[in-house]
Amino acid sequence: MADRDPADVLPLTPALFHVLLSLADGQKHGYAILKEVELRTSGAVRLSTGTLYGIIKRLLADGLIRESATGSDERRRAYRLTAFGRRVALAEAERLRDLVVAAQAKKLLNGLTG
């Protein structure tokens, strides 16, 4: 697993990236992920349970996240990033940053620092 190149799974769909992002600061269960994504995007991205668990299934199968032993209770499971998942999230963030930098160079977008 450690040898896998994050570039293999890039680019991510926005929804998928949002899910990874919400797990970046710790384990969460499904509902918490839904809530966080909604709050972070001020309601612009609202995941529903069907989509969310489709994404979770894929992330689990690809080894980007795993079930957390400590966060799960009898009602539901919690998930956390794997080391690989963290690298993928980072790589995707870098990819997006590079795009933003490129847009700034073309004066399409104002610099972040003004």
Add this chain to the structure above:
Amino acid sequence: MTAVDRPSIADRVYQWLLRLFPAEFRGDFGDDMRADFDDQRRDVHGRSRAAVALWLRTLGDLLRRAPREHLDVLWRDARHGVRVMRRHPVSTITVIVSLALGIGLNSAVFSVVNGVLWRDLPLPESDRLVTLNAFTPAESSPQLLSSSGFLEITRRVTTVDRVAAGRFAPLTIVDPIEPELVGCFAVSEGYFDVLRSVPTLGRGFTRADYDVSIAHWAAQPPDKSRSNPVPHVMILSHALWQRQFRADPRVIGRQVVLTGGDRVQIVGVMGPELGALAGAVFGQCWVPEAPDPVQTAGMMIAIGRLRTDTSLDQANAELALVSRQLPISPTSPSADAITLRAEPMVDRITSRVRPQLMFLFGAVVCVLLVTCANVVSMFLAHVAGRRDELATRVALGASRATLVRQTLTEVMSIAALGGASGFVLAVLGVPVLVAMAPPNVPRLRQIDIDWATFAFTSIVSVAVGLACGLLASMPARGTPGRLFGALRAGAEPNAARFRRTLTVAEIGLALMLVIAAALMVRTVRALNGIELGFDPAHVVAADLSTLGNRAQQQQIEIVERVKALPGVRAAGVGAGPLSGGGMAMGGVIVSGDSRRFTLGVDAVSPGYFEALGARLLAGRFFEPTDTRPGLPQMIMLNDTAARTFWPQASAVGRTIFINKTEELIVIGVVADTRGSNLDEDAGPMMYQLSVQSRNFGVSTMLIRTDGDPAVLVSQIRAIIRSLNREQPFSGVRPLQQRIDSFLAPRLFVLRLIGLFSVLGLMLAIVGVYGVVAEFVAQRVPEIGVRMAFGATAADVLRLILGQGSRLVIAGVVLGVAGAALLRGAMKTMVYNVDTLDPLTYAIACVSLVAATTAACLIPARRASRLDPAVALRE
């Protein structure tokens, strides 16, 4: 009570919606999803608009997501299947190739059958187009209508919107094109209106065009000497226009010259769609001709268009009534008890080839069934080979449904691959089939690979995949516990028995195909062995029908000049054989016999029988000196006629009378010669000298040569052309070609059924081999024990062959029974062979038993050579 203990309605609804997802997904995430949704609902509690929004969003999401999850499962199973296939490339490729062959052949034959028999005619509302056919109790094929009968019918029928009729009236166009005998249709008014077809160039026929023929009929005496009207305008078919007039749009208004110098003006050209009618109600060109109100001999085909508010059954009910009301028989004066029936036009066009095509379709379905049996059998063997893997997976919790689903997906993907390759095969195969098909098959040119073929291929592939997949996954049924037990125990009695059953079925089906092929081989041999009564080798036939009225003198001149060619042995002119000439003459009586006979009549010139190679049985042939004027009427009889009249004594020198007035002396008797239908007996025939008989309108010169007749064809053409500029170029060809074209339909069936039976046989061999090889593989230790206790190699061989022969014998019984049961399908195709012919069946059985036994021998020999020490250790 909390919500957890007793689910709320909302929760139950959500749970119900989750059923849209695959069971596996539901099992993994269902509870989490319910809990999350529960939280989401709590968030919007009391805010009804937000609650509605949440429900709508969730519902849309679930509906969108669930199919993708299903696809995901399918995709994973397919990938699993591909992995399994890649581990067994040989058997996978075998299965795909046999499926491709099975499905491809079916698609190819389907596209021919569909194109010829089933596809709509390319005319507006063609399903309402009918032919009005007359049937006698004796004949199964429709009789031609007389023009007066047709007129009587038109007056009475109301359920058919418009009725029109056509008469086949071939004419030879000699200018401005290469002289050609053209299959012309003389059609009544409204013919093209019935078809709803309009000329693409020029105009259709008008009322005035018909006035000429109406006036002609009115001026004719009401007896046998009535002549047909000479056409003055014509409409060309698209094909004739393209071929002979190079698609020149300026043909409209041009005149063509017929033999005899009559001029006909081209007024229109029809579209190519009418070419689809070829075979029954189609001409290469059309001329207007009002039906003769007096003519009572059958010569017309009537067509009509059903009224939109009328069904075919209603029309037929009315026609049944009309049949009884008619004052005269609508076919010919002598016919009785005629029944009129409307039949879809497409049926009339295709009726001649329907039995053959349906038979081939049935045979090719048979091939597909053998293929399927083989595929299932191979998969069962496969499952047996993967016992350990499956047992492990069952132990790890894979459900029965998962195993069935995976097998199904695996087989379906293989069937899809086989179907796709099969479709490619069909695309390549259809042109080959069309090229192989005898040219008399109607609508051949309309055949192509279309959506129907594609749909058929897809449906067959899916059906084959489903059927094979379900059958192949049968061992995976039953409770997981038992399944696990069975898998671990290594033996699967059910699967093995099922495989043997499949193999028996396979052998049976293959044998049916082999029997059909053997019957066709015997038929073609019987046709080739027909006592023709003449010798077609080294004979050229030249059609001289276009000589028309100048016939007698020119014929003599042509014959004399052809005789002078080097290499020509004999030449003479007659209406037959194989040309469809001649006619029947009734009222023949013989002195001392009270009966009245009907004889076939042909008019021939001296030299004709020598050129034909007919055998003289008594008396002499006609001599050139017999043609001098003033001699008594001389005839020759064929053997059947001579023996009918004088069973005990020689016919030579005796006299027959026609209508008590004409007196004819028999000068010789020839062996019976077959007519244009080689498989029909000649019947009693008499031959007159053409100078002493009336002109039959049809005449064929036969030329017997020393060597290859083909080399003389061009010289003979040149001679005929020099004397008769109007001779159609196509009219000179070796006589053998006419015989070949008669054999062509059966040869076509024979070639295809031969191919199918070889395929079926090969598949059966593979099937038997597989089962016996598995039997051997499973019994290696047992065989070791037997050999250790003194069984010889021969004993082992017998044991294994015994296993195989049980399958073969069961298959043979099944196949013979099947063939006997379905023999009716072959009735129209065989000639002089009983469809239950014991010898044919025996030959087919022996060859099948030999082939399958050979397949058993390979594993049997392997078993007999086992080293007991090694075998016991396994």
